[in-house]
Amino acid sequence: MSGLSAPSVISFPRLRLWLLAVPVLLLIAYLVLMDNGAISQTGAYLHELMHDGRHLLGVPCH
């Protein structure tokens, strides 16, 4: 590779703070894929709105 060195390793202490984003991201995924209105407090509205996506992304549903 012309002038390309191997990518620098990111130390785990520097990475650790950013891992706090993971629960937030997983919550978004949960609301899209799994929620039945229990957490989102919109009744079944979010569930129904994203229902086609939920089925076509392959997660279990009704």
Place this chain on the structure above:
Amino acid sequence: MVRTLLVRGLLLGLLAGLIAGGFAFTFGEPQVDSAIALEAAHEAPGHDHAEEELVSRPGQKAGLFLATGLYGLAVGGVFALVYAGLRGRVGPRSEGALALTVAGTAFVAVILVPFVKYPASPPAVGDPETINSRTVLYLVMILVGLAATVIAVATARRVTAGPWARWVAAVVAFLVPVIAAWTLLPTVNEVPEGFSATLLWQFRLASLGTQLVFWTAFGVLFGWVSDRAAHRAAARATVASPS
């Protein structure tokens, strides 16, 4: 650096999610419509279904893009952080090759492995009563896929007998726990009597295709953008310190 990767993952995930939404809209929505029509035809006459509907069908079709877009955003962000941890430690050293390898592995471990045991079903297939147990089983299958990947990578790194032996060891170490889980976990069999097998098959292909389009688009985009950024950084370094 991590911030750059995370933003890249979020934005490209959103983009790949919308591309996958386009695929799902084109190839999956006809099957969803047919399944709903079949359900309506089987319902007792006089039963009014419309009043229960919170979101209209056109609304749900627009919601499809919201769902795949948000899914892409969330998955892209998690991917970027995993990628940041792996970079330079495990897998190919070039950014593009690493991105494609991680995306391909994620598709197999998190999508394909659960899909084989618990394939996607259109609306009107599946008992609402069992949704919680089916969701738990599905999540367990995802964890099995992820654990099998870790075991496979760890096993491959211990093998020093050359690339062929390493690949065979990795595949075997991956398949043993996965096949055990496929065999041991309970089967879900909730397709109604007389439901069109062709429709079910076409829906499942469209569903798997949606995930395949997402992971392919995301892996290629993430790898391409990362490679470009690496080349630009290398060019800048050369300009800054001409040797």
